[in-house]
Amino acid sequence: MENNDSVNALEQVNQAIAECEKHLPPAEPLYSSLGQLARFVNDAMREHQTIEGRLASTTEQLPEAAEQLLDINKGMEEGTHKVMGLAEDLLDRQDELEKLLNALTAERLGEAASLIPDAVDPARACVEKNKEIIMELLTSLSFQDLMGQRLKKIFTVFREVESRLLELVVEFGGSGATTTVEDSAAGKKSKDVILKELEWSKRSDTVDQELADDILAQFGFK
Amino acid sequence: MPDHNIRIMVVDDFSTMRRIVKNILKQLGYTNIEEAEDGADALSKIKSEPFDFIISDWNMPNMTGLDLLKNVRADDGLKxxxxxxxxxxxxxxxxxxxxxxxxxxxxxxPFTAEALREKMDKCLN
Structure with a gap:
């Protein structure tokens, strides 16, 4: 509560100066300037107290927000695996169906062999198309990887900001600021580098496969 | 026609992405597939067992795909x-x-199964 004591003391000084001013000639410049200075310091101390409170509050909330991000990432991963499992089951069934259709040869069908072009061939084509769609469904789930990577980068930035805020709280003192500064989760990467990567991940200036192929071609790739 | 019996190492820190690549490879006829969750894990496995092809993500913890590539190319037995x-x-x-x-x-x-097949064919032919 050192800060409160300081503010109280400054308020007393302020009041004393104001009291003095009452008994001095109105144009006395020294006391007037001292009064302004005291009020400025007083206001600054109050402002600092407010900021310090917000800082401590933000520092407490950041780990929770970071954990929420991790939970979202985990939930997305679990959901994606669930859909993948179902898609894989469908693929297996399509494979089975394809085998059954392929077993319907002219020799085995005998007199019904004429059914093959009309019924079996379209069924085969349908199975093939189903497999294509299921594969497209599976590859579309790569959104989880792309979004997950961005979430991980945001998480790393959160950790970095948390670390910096803790440093500020420890350095300038704050209620209950007994926490030691953790090593940043970013570790080897600076916040700036991570933020830059996050910008990249928006893909605004990234290249597509065609352009990647062009660049590789310059290195002699076919 | 590529040899579908080759042993393939799929490296990605996201299990969902490894599963996607494995499924595509399976549909393309490749069934001998192993996984690693980062470059360091992959390098350790590649050094201890023979592999014929490596498919790796770039951005991974511990060791990136680029560093894995450099390590592989710097090793006479793997390059x-x-x-x-x-x-x-x-x-x-x-x-x-x-x-x-x-x-x-x-x-x-994101890529399609067809894109992966085309690139694999180019690498293996």
Whole structure:
């Protein structure tokens, strides 16, 4: 509560100066300037107290927000695996169906062999198309990887900001600021580098496969 | 016609992405597939068991795909293994770095099964 004591003391000084001013000639410049200075310091101390409170509050909330991000990432991963499992089951069934259709040869069908072009061939084509769609469904789930990577980068930035805020709280003192500064989760990467990567991940200036192929071609790739 | 019995190492820190690549490879007829969750894990496995092809993500903890590629190319016993980077890191400088490090091909996420087949065929033929 050192800060409160300081503010109280400054308020007393302020009041004393104001009291003095009452008994001095109105144009006395020294006391007037001292009064302004005291009020400025007083206001600054109050402002600092407010900021310090917000800082401590933000520092407490950041780990929770970071954990929420991790939970979202985990939930997305679990959901994606669930859909993948179902898609894989469908693929297996399509494979089975394809085998059954392929077993319907002219020799085995005998007199019904004429059914093959009309019924079996379209069924085969349908199975093939189903497999294509299921594969497209599976590859579309790569959104989880792309979004997950961005979430991980945001998480790393959160950790970095948390670390910096803790440093500020420890350095300038704050209620209950007994926490030691953790090593940043970013570790080897600076916040700036991570933020830059996050910008990249928006893909605004990234290249597509065609352009990647062009660049590789310059290195002699076919 | 590529040999479908080759042993393939799929490296990605996201289990969902490994599963996607494995499924595509399975549909393409490749069934001998192993997984690793980062470059360090992959390098350890590649050094202890023989592999014929490596498909790796770029951005991974512990060891990136590019560092894995450099390690593979620097090892006399491994440098012959075809190496494909499958990654969202699609900046021009990334592709140039990968080409300089000796990548065989580079595929940008998100990709299709057809794109992976085409790139694999180019690497293996």
């Amino acid at each position: 012959h293994i075809p190496f494909m980077l499958v990654t969202a890191e699609a900046k021009k400088e990334n592709i140039v770095d990968a080409a300089k490090a000796g990548v065989n091909n580079y595929i940008v996420k």
